[in-house]
Amino acid sequence: xxxxxxxxxxxxxxxxxxxxxxxxxxxxxxxxxxxxxxxxxxxxxxxxxxxxxxxxxxxxxxxxxxxxxxxxxxxxxxxxxxxxxxxxxxxxxxxxxxxxxxxxxxxxxxxxxxxxxxxxxxxxxxxxxxxxxxxxxxxxxxxxxxxxxxxxxxxxxxxxxxxxxxxxxxxxxxxxxxxxxx
Amino acid sequence: xxxxxxxxxxxxxxxxxxxxxxxxxxxxxxxxxxxxxxxxxxxxxxxxxxxxxxxxxxxxxxxxxxxxxxxxxxxxxxxxxxxxxxxxxxxxxxxxxxxxxxxxxxxxx
Numbered sequence: 001x002x003x004x005x006x007x008x009x010x011x012x013x014x015x016x017x018x019x020x021x022x023x024x025x026x027x028x029x030x031x032x033x034x035x036x037x038x039x040x041x042x043x044x045x046x047x048x049x050x051x052x053x054x055x056x057x058x059x060x061x062x063x064x065x066x067x068x069x070x071x072x073x074x075x076x077x078x079x080x081x082x083x084x085x086x087x088x089x090x091x092x093x094x095x096x097x098x099x100x101x102x103x104x105x106x107x108x109x110x111x112x113x114x115x116x117x118x119x120x121x122x123x124x125x126x127x128x129x130x131x132x133x134x135x136x137x138x139x140x141x142x143x144x145x146x147x148x149x150x151x152x153x154x155x156x157x158x159x160x161x162x163x164x165x166x167x168x169x170x171x172x173x174x175x176x177x178x179x180x181x182x
Numbered sequence: 183x184x185x186x187x188x189x190x191x192x193x194x195x196x197x198x199x200x201x202x203x204x205x206x207x208x209x210x211x212x213x214x215x216x217x218x219x220x221x222x223x224x225x226x227x228x229x230x231x232x233x234x235x236x237x238x239x240x241x242x243x244x245x246x247x248x249x250x251x252x253x254x255x256x257x258x259x260x261x262x263x264x265x266x267x268x269x270x271x272x273x274x275x276x277x278x279x280x281x282x283x284x285x286x287x288x289x290x291x
Binding site (some may be wrong): 009021023024027031052055056058061062065069099100101103131133 | 215218220228263
């Protein structure tokens with residue numbers, strides 16, 4: 001098996017997800033999950049195009065037909081790094097119970113942001129234009145899921161540290177003003 | 183010269199009936215999706231055509247062995263998933279070759 005295939009199966013194992021090539025739903029989930037995973041880990045496993053149901057990779061499709069038993073059993077010799085484990089453990093809570101349409105929304109939004117350079121608002125509108133049958137509130141939920149997915153402990157600590165610096169500055173300013181009343 | 187040129191426009195009689203917007207577009211999409219197949223509603227949405235135009239064309243492709251339909255559970259509901267067959271792949275490739283020949287003015291057979 002190719003390294004990218006070994007890696008994807010190992011990542012899916014960490015999410016507790018198995019792919020069956022006998023099911024349309026499972027195959028489509030594999031497509032969206034692979035795109036979400038490679039965005040989360042910042043690693044290029046497969047090339048994707050935006051097709052009728054969002055990001056789609058013919059190479060990945062070939063892989064899960066060619067290695068159906070490995071995808072179904074989760075057999076992989078790749079050992080994810082601690083950083084990969086941490087990111088996917090965090091993502092597991094959100095990804096393991098998502099429906100196919102939620103996967104499509106999250107993967108679709110991510111694709112429009114990452115590959116087309118759209119900001120959050122523009123990506124939401126563009127996805128709604130491309131898939132008008134999707135409800136806007138479901139697309140907004142998808143954006144929130146993306147925020148939660150990418151909010152790693154490292155990023156959270158960075159945001160909290162910036163907030164603390166800002167609050168400290170406000171405290172200092174307020175202490176100076178209070179001194180004026182003493 | 184006209185006689186020679188005309189040869190490149192020849193297409194098998196059965197394949198001629200594939201040269202319709204919906205039929206050729208369905209085959210092209212299913213070719214791209216390969217073994218993954220496509221849901222009825224996705225084909226309809228992608229082609230922006232009504233059931234009345236889509237269903238007869240899907241049936242024609244199915245009856246001629248170019249595509250097949252399978253019932254599957256998708257998000258808990260029963261759905262029809264369409265797949266291209268080997269005959270469909272062959273027909274699509276022949277149509278592609280024919281179109282490329284038409285488009286390439288240097289290739290006069």
